[in-house]
Amino acid sequence: MKISVKRSETADPAVALPEYETPGAAGADLRANLAPDDRAAGLTLSPMERALIPLGLCVELPQGTEMQVRPRSGLALKHGLTLVNSPGTIDADYRGEIGVLMVNLGTEPVHIAHGSRIAQAVFASVARAEFTEVETLDASERGTGGFGSTGEG
Numbered sequence: 001m002k003i004s005v006k007r008s009e010t011a012d013p014a015v016a017l018p019e020y021e022t023p024g025a026a027g028a029d030l031r032a033n034l035a036p037d038d039r040a041a042g043l044t045l046s047p048m049e050r051a052l053i054p055l056g057l058c059v060e061l062p063q064g065t066e067m068q069v070r071p072r073s074g075l076a077l078k079h080g081l082t083l084v085n086s087p088g089t090i091d092a093d094y095r096g097e098i099g100v101l102m103v104n105l106g107t108e109p110v111h112i113a114h115g116s117r118i119a120q121a122v123f124a125s126v127a128r129a130e131f132t133e134v135e136t137l138d139a140s141e142r143g144t145g146g147f148g149s150t151g152e153g
């Protein structure tokens, strides 16, 4: 899949575009492209603090696809750093700058450096539904059971 990427006006062009770290990686790593005033010092998230981290990128996705923004497991395990809205959904018709909604679920402050890899993008096909209101639904083995109805373990 080919995706057009445009840097936002204030983006630092020295920050690499998304890239796959290995030939089999599902996710392309996304780098923080911080506002000019934040670049030197980076940003620090206190425990339970959240922030919208800019990527400095706008994309044009093919119709019928979405970009999912997902956490990186290493940051989550080591620092409790994850995404508030995981997976974030980037719509095919969105042309604005992509932001990553990070939250520090750990117990220590976490530093986010300008240009560091903070999340990853996975691209997927999207099925769109047509909604039809009806009076009855077809019966099924599960029926209305859910939320643990099949037991634990």
Ligand SMILES: O=c1ccn([C@H]2C[C@H](O)[C@@H](COP(=O)(O)OP(=O)(O)OP(=O)(O)O)O2)c(=O)[nH]1
Pocket (backbone or CB within 6 Å): 069, 085, 087, 088, 089, 090, 091, 092, 094, 097, 098, 099, 100, 101
């Ligand atoms: O992590 C995210 C999630 C969303 N977006 C952008 C792209 C997406 O296409 C748009 C809208 O996202 P979403 O539909 O999740 O937001 P909403 O809260 O429903 O807002 P809207 O009313 O703008 O759709 O915001 C991001 O940059 N990062």
